Amino acid sequence: MTEELSPKTERIVAARQRLRERCEARLQATPALADEAPQGTGPANRHGMPRLPPGQHEAKGWPVLDLGIKPQIALEDFRLELAGACSAPQTLDFAGLSALPVVEDQSDFHCVTTWSKYDLRWRGVRFIDVASLAQPADEATHVFVSASDGYTTNLPLVEALKGDVLLAFEVEGEPLAREHGGPVRMITPQLYAWKGAKWISKIEFLTADRRGFWEERGYSNTAHPWREDRYAK
Amino acid sequence: MASQRAIAVHEVRPLSEGRMHVRFELACGCVIERELASDRLIPTEDGPLLVGKYPCPVGHPLVRV
Numbered sequence: 154m155t156e157e158l159s160p161k162t163e164r165i166v167a168a169r170q171r172l173r174e175r176c177e178a179r180l181q182a183t184p185a186l187a188d189e190a191p192q193g194t195g196p197a198n199r200h201g202m203p204r205l206p207p208g209q210h211e212a213k214g215w216p217v218l219d220l221g222i223k224p225q226i227a228l229e230d231f232r233l234e235l236a237g238a239c240s241a242p243q244t245l246d247f248a249g250l251s252a253l254p255v256v257e258d259q260s261d262f263h264c265v266t267t268w269s270k271y272d273l274r275w276r277g278v279r280f281i282d283v284a285s286l287a288q289p290a291d292e293a294t295h296v297f298v299s300a301s302d303g304y305t306t307n308l309p310l311v312e313a314l315k316g317d318v319l320l321a322f323e324v325e326g327e328p329l330a331r332e333h334g335g336p337v338r339m340i341t342p343q344l345y346a347w348k349g350a351k352w353i354s355k356i357e358f359l360t361a362d363r364r365g366f367w368e369e370r371g372y373s374n375t376a377h378p379w380r381e382d383r384y385a386k
Numbered sequence: 387m388a389s390q391r392a393i394a395v396h397e398v399r400p401l402s403e404g405r406m407h408v409r410f411e412l413a414c415g416c417v418i419e420r421e422l423a424s425d426r427l428i429p430t431e432d433g434p435l436l437v438g439k440y441p442c443p444v445g446h447p448l449v450r451v
Contacts, residue, residue: 216437216438217426218426266439267391
């Protein structure tokens with residue numbers, strides 16, 4: 154028996170399908186999936202890149218890096234604004250966010266400050282499902298992400314649509330701690346981790362790129378770990 | 387003001403639990419001191435690695451290392 158989907162869910166599924174069809178070829182051509190001679194060491198990770206990107210060191214602990222402000226956001230106060238070049242701008246609360254399909258995923262975390270942490274077990278919702286709610290315009294090429302501490306970052310839409318890009322609210326079976334960006338942060342396992350904002354508060358779809366906090370301060374706009382792409386060219 | 391990576395750790399002094407006082411060299415050559423969380427110091431084969439980006443006190447441009 155086929156379960157009937159609500160009209161809202163049907164719209165999200167259709168929008169997700171359109172996004173995938175529109176972006177799949179470019180997504181598969183991104184460096185973390187398509188580099189034929191990636192840098193790094195160790196066995197191949199699940200997307201075919203050496204497990205440890207060049208210049209990185211495995212960290213057993215989990216260093217806490219931020220702008221010096223750690224916002225305290227109660228779950229009931231969490232809001233995520235979806236805005237910009239999209240046909241259904243809206244603001245989600247935590248109930249609205251977690252009503253999307255919740256997934257668990259294990260991925261590695263590569264910080265530009267040369268440490269990597271393997272096999273973090275995350276739980277959250279996929280960025281692509283959040284984007285499907287907002288329905289980005291066909292002209293949307295990038296996303297600009299803002300956080301409650303004033304931090305911002307930007308990335309191409311195709312990088313954000315990858316299946317391992319999550320808006321995460323649990324890690325290692327526990328609610329995401331404040332110092333790691335709780336209640337909700339974004340993760341970008343195929344890019345350096347600064348592309349995933351802690352304390353995420355807004356996702357804006359852009360028709361042209363706009364640089365975020367570190368991107369304006371000399372760090373790479375593209376941030377590909379297996380190219381050791383740490384700094385602006 | 388550009389934030390630089392640390393390239394050498396000169397001195398580490400433990401403070402209260404989970405904190406430390408560190409004197410270290412930035413990629414631009416400036417030596418600074420900070421009180422930081424202890425987990426910012428990662429042991430590696432090449433010696434301790436201090437992770438993070440720190441503002442240069444005299445505003446040197448970002449050094450790519």
